[in-house]
Amino acid sequence: MTGSTPSPPLLEVRRLSKRYYGLTAVDDLDFTVPAGGIVGLIGPNGSGKTTTIDCISGFQRPDAGEWSLDGRGLTGLAPYRHAKAGLTRTFQAVRAYEELTLIENLRVAAQEHDGQGWWAAFLGSQALSGAEAATHRRGSELLSLVGLGGYAERPAAILSYGQRKLLAIAAALMPHPELILLDEPVAGINPTMIRSIEEIIRHVNREGIAVLIVEHNIEFIMNLCQHVIVLEQGRKIAEGPPAIVRSDPRVLAAYIGTAPESGNNG
DSSP states (O other), rough: OOOOOOOOOEEEEEEEEEEEEEEEEEEEEEEETTTTTTEEEOTTTTTTTHHHHHHHSSSOSSSSSEEETTTTTTTOHOOOOOOOHTEEESSHHHHHHTTEEEEEEEHHHHOOOOTOTTTTHHHHHHHHHHHHHHHHHHHHHHHHTTTGGGTTSSSSSGGGHHHHHHHHHHHHHHOOOOOEEEETTTTTHHHHHHHHHHHHHHHHHTOEEEEEEEEEOOHHHHHOSSSEEEETTEEEEEOOOOOOOOOHHHHHHHHSSSSOOOSOOO
């Protein structure tokens, strides 16, 4: 026989469930993200998208389920341990230390991902000095990648909302992740910035980083992602290539209330 056995998924999520005061936000969810893939996670408001990535990045504790990255179990670990294992994320609410420069923001992000915070900086050591130099180089490279290299020594307070999104992506890339989770990366920004973020995602993906994107902008997802997962009321109702998913009657029903009788989605 010819052919090869498919490689195991990079991220594997099994039986994930999360409830809030009797309301089920995520219900027995299974999905995978392949190494080097770009996967979209979509669904109407309240479908459980952000809760899902909050759980699998360690920021919320699920009621059930388990997940692993490249075969390494991450269930129940703190966020910084997820980052050290190779899984990082951005947030819907863009966060930045406004009084710090952009490069300082990335240095802080690197410490947060490492789980050491400011304590190691307070203690000081030769090893720390070398790590800080490497962090500065990494931060400078990433600011150039996202188009903010010229602002490296400027305070984050000067950034527009869209530029803060770029800074957040750079921060999530600081620890050389295998997988980055992007929560609403293009919400509330203009078409030019959307195109810039799309190109940044394509670039980091070409470098071997897998991407899982939660986003309401369906066209952005359909143009960028190789595989799309659709949630409704916490359950997976469809998944597959964008061309298949966008014409799935269950997806149409979830978004517009009822599926058209014809196969045309308008």
